[in-house]
Amino acid sequence: MAEVLRGNLAQLSLLDILKMLSAGNRSGRLDIRQGAKSGEIYLQYGNLVHAVSGTHLGEQVVYTLMGWLEGDFSFTPDVEAPEQSISVSTEQILLEAARQADQWGDIKEVLSSTDAVFKISASGSTNTVSLKPIEWQVLAQINGERSVIEIADLLDLHEFEVAKIIFGLTTAGLLHEVTDSMNAFREIVDESFFEQLMVNFTEVIGPIGPIIVEDEIKLLGEDREAFPQSKAAELVERVSLEISDSVKRAQFQKQMVAVLRG
DSSP: OOOEEEEEEETTTHHHHHHHHHHTTTOEEEEEEEEEEEOOOOOOEEEEEEEEEETTHHHHHEEEEHHHSOOOOEEEEEEOSSSSSOOHHHHHHHHHHHHHHHHHHHHHOOOTTTTEEEEEOSSSSTOOOOOOOHHHHHHHHHSOOOOOHHHHHHHHHOOOEEEEEHHHHHTTTEEEEEEEEGGOOOOOOOOHHHHHHHHHHHHHHHHTHHHHHHHHHHTTTTOGEEEEEEEEGHHHHEEEEEOOOHHHHHHHHHHHHHHHHH
16 A cells, blocks of 8 residues: 655644545545654545544544644555544534644644643732632642643643643743753742641631641652642642632632742
């Protein structure tokens, strides 16, 4: 079987490739590679029927691969899909992919790549910061070491969703990209962080607050005297889950965002 199309995503976007293959009613396998990562999209008579990348399958894989603005691709005709993981129409997928492609353009102005690593920023205003639960989940995993891709895998979310959240948190001044994460050292939180955490949490949950905080510190495998800055947001997220009242939980989290940023 001869390859009829091959090239680089920097010259021809994945969206344009799929539009061309779909319009030509082509059948076969489209291979996409970016460094050590790879993905496959299968078409049957111009319709997208299956997509796979790592352990992920289906429509969302197509959107994830759309975020790869660099890499190599090759199309091999007449290769049958091993299974069908896509049930929505190709037209619908391409429309959504076009919408996301526009958003990726904005996101890439802030994220150098999905391998980028971020830290909580100490600059900017916190007066209007109010995070949704999913945003807190992402923020809790940002430690100056994990990449966007690693956070997505950890939370079982797609790269686009995590990248969009990090983009929002960064433009709000909450985060900044780490340019040299390999040389990052283990920063220890200041005791004032725990003092504020105990006060704010006890105000909401009562005198049992400090006990819950100490238990969560142990569950994270750390001790208070040498607690790493990289796990501070995760600790806040874990103890906040003990607050059953969603309004009070949101208020507590908002207070702690300011504390986390110093």
